Amino acid sequence: MPQQEQNLDADFDTQLRGLFQEATQNIEERETAARKGEENKEQEITRRVEERMAKSYVTVPDMLRPLMQGLLAVTRATGENTTILQKLDKTTDASATAQGGLPTLVRELQAMVDQKSGLNQRMFDALHQELKGYKDGFLLESVHKPIIRDLITLYDDLRLTHRQLQEAAGDSAKLSSEMGDKLFERLKTMDTNVEHNCEFIVEVLARLEVTMLPVGSGKLDKQTQRAVAVEMAEDPDNDGDIVRVVKRGFFWKDRVLRAEEVVIKKWKEGFLVALATPLPQQK
Structure with missing residues (x-):
């Protein structure tokens, strides 16, 4: 019986060692696979970064081209503004x-x-x-x-x-x-x-609208008066003086409707001529 128990213990130890080795091997394989995966990821990231850098790489002329175009546009606009x-x-x-x-x-x-x-x-x-x-x-x-x-x-x-x-x-x-x-x-x-x-x-x-003319005095006014008789004047200065009014004159608005009829004085040189002149007939 003791011999049988020893054999069982030896088998158990062997199994434990085998399991330990197998576990250790699995762990190492996993770690190796994990390291390879990380390396692959790093390589992929590096590759993508390099591709992006290659795509984003621009030469100096290409970088200056927008600036030159902007300067040309500013110059053209300045010329137009000046005009x-x-x-x-x-x-x-x-x-x-x-x-x-x-x-x-x-x-x-x-x-x-x-x-x-x-x-x-x-x-x-x-x-x-x-x-x-x-x-x-x-x-x-x-x-x-x-x-x-x-x-x-x-x-x-x-x-x-x-x-x-x-x-x-x-x-x-x-x-x-x-x-x-x-x-x-x-x-x-x-x-x-x-x-x-x-x-x-x-x-x-x-x-x-008929009004009487003012009573005439002074010299004869041929526009508003008419001589119907004459008397001899003793002084030449009295020639044409009104002696008296025979009939009053009348206005209608601004027209002489009937001239005033008067007697005037005449100087002796024109007295005979005045007497020889027929008197105008009243209408």
Whole structure:
């Protein structure tokens, strides 16, 4: 039995040694395989790095080519900018010259516009005056003149009656009898009534835009007065002086409707000539 146990122990030791050796061999093989794998990885990494370096390797001309292209682009842009600046300078000079002459041009245009406006205004005023003259002439000749002429004739007759009544009243005032006083009062009343009628006719004429000319004095004005009689002047300086007014003159707007009829003085050298000249007939 002891011999058998010793044999069993010897076999067990042998098995343990075999297992240990086998384990050691496996470990060594694994370590060898691991080292080979690491070496292969390092070689692969080295190869890839070398390939990348080979691909990324650029020569000096290739490195400088983008820089040269950039410099050429900058030079070309600088030339274009210089050309543009020169054109801008020329344009600025031309604009400055044009702006310098602009106020003069504006003044000339303003003067032309003012001149044209003034011409248009004058033409319009002339046309307006001409049309107004046509209208006034039509109204005067077709509508107003017959009525105005009759009213002026009536005014002249009433003024003549007024003067005659004043003369008759003056003569009746010389009578000392009671009948003379009554006649004077009656004539005075009639004279007042006639004077009121004359004033009423003047008001009616004013509504028709007819006004009386101011009573003339001084020298004869041939535009607004007409001499119907003459008297001898004692002094040459009195030639043409107005002695008295026979009939009042009348205006219609800015027209002389009837000239004032007056008596004037004439120096003796022209007196006979004036007497020989026939008096103009009133229309």
